[in-house]
Amino acid sequence: MSTTKSTEVVHESEAGPSEAGRPRASRPARRPNDGIRRSLTAYGFLTPWLIGLLTLTLGSFLLSVYLSFTEYDLLSPPEWVGLDNYATMLTDDLFITSLMVTLLYVVVAVPVRLVVSLLFAVLLSQDIKGIGIYRTLLYIPSLIGTSVGVAIMWQNIFSDRGLINMVLMNIGVDDPPAWVSSPQYAIYVIVLLSIWQFGSEMVIFLAGLKQIPDPLYEAAAIDGASKVGQFFHITLPMLSPVIFFNLVMGTINAFMVFTQGYIITHGGPINSTLFYVLYLYRQGFQYFHMGYAAAMAVVFLIVVAVVAGFIFLTSKYWVHYEDTEDN
Amino acid sequence: MRTKKRHVRLLGTHAVLIILSVIMIYPVLWMLFSSFKPTSEIFSSPGLIPENWTLQNYVVGWQGAGGVGFGTFFLNSFLIAGAVVVGSIFIASLTGFAFARLKFKLRKIMFALMLMSIMLPIQVTLIPQYIIFHELGWVNTFLPLIVPSFLGVSITPFFIFLMVQFIRGLPKELDEAAIIDGCSTFQVFWRVILPLSKPALITISIFAFYWTWDDFFSQLVYLSDPSKFTVSTGLNLFLSNAGNSQWGALFAMSILSIIPVIVIFLFFQKYLVKGVSTTGMKL
Structure with missing residues (x-):
């Protein structure tokens, strides 16, 4: 993960000189309990965070694992059922559907959004008048895109008689599909809503493009490389750490898709947009199958971790880090 | 030519x-x-x-749904988002300072745990957290939506990380000078680091507001009484009650719901774009 990597670098370079120079030079007679006192001060600052970590994060995670082996409806105490919940999943058609629907969504939405945001970033990296206005306009969808209000708008636009079909009929398409209520197209309506919000990734790519030194392009131009050649041989390799970051974060975010499926399609038609988190929500908070929902949460973590881990493993083949340190 | x-x-x-x-x-x-x-x-x-x-759409829409007006939904959303902003500043500055400046036992493990919590999908811990808040009698109050932000949970690990990075960028000589002048660790934090961290704190406030304002999942899970509903859950209630007969009013309220986001963007564009491009935070 690129974030971790950069912090480790900062951490090391900062720890080096201070440890060697400061304490010994100013305070030669260091009392043995100094370290403990300093730790105590630090843990004073960390207390609220530690409480949250131990209860709501680590505690909850362990409780989640425990609950996944139980049957629990909030009313009577949890009842130990061993691996039953996990066994049920294997034969639960809706569970398998929700997993497949979510994987389809991730596999389509994430790469397309990545490519679109990169193309727009390249287009907007030119130094021409008024470019800031275009950047702002193209960024606005990602600013508001995850809200319920926009989901409502999207549902209307892609409905039977919505904006899209009015436009299609005006240009002569006779019988356009009813996008939102079609089991075939509904999920792509939601995919499109995700792609529409490429603005955040675009801004991150724009920052990355600025870091590529101009002389690289100048040298390539002198050697006769075309613009397209420059893109594939300079831009893409130089941007690969940023692409990697956007890919990982985009994938994790895409797995958590919920609001759009809930508002726009209610998981339908015929469960074609029954996303994993939507099904988990129904099991937990509509049927109060807390044990089953907890088991689904554990499996969710495993699935996300496996997919993210797979991206990490492949990264050494395509992510190009500069040899020179750029702190 | x-x-x-x-x-x-x-x-x-x-x-x-x-x-x-x-x-x-x-x-x-x-x-x-x-x-x-x-x-x-x-x-x-x-x-x-x-x-x-x-x-007419605005007049009809403002009357809201379930006997509760949109004025209440807006007030609730502002209350929750405001409290989450305070919580985020509180936890990010305290924790960020400790990780960036202080030496303590188990620091590396703690820092790794903090980084991992950024990546942890909230759904993984949702069920037990719901049960905990249920046992505390907090379900159908704003507390489950606010308290986690004061404890560095849910959206706040990202802010802690941002703060660590920002404080590490501040010159260490300032702390050392303050210590020589007799400042305690807390005074260094309060009088030196905090005032200098204003840009990072503004960025954190904006993101905390946005994410809470646009949140739907947690609000749907924890709030059940329409008088406690937020703009997100209020819109959802309106959609399911009014259905397709009141698109005009639905549109009107949807427009109102995104206005605060647009207004803040126009005023704080610089901080926002910087936040996105330096930390990769997604809106």
């Missing part, structure tokens, strides 16, 4: 960018203008300008 060719190319680029921008923004503009149309007119034309301008 050459400059002419360049002019044509420039013109072409502008044309492409204008067309793409219009396509991207058109749905939002269409919803905005449709909110001033009678519902029957919304489905009659893909054009923007209403034939009959009306404010």
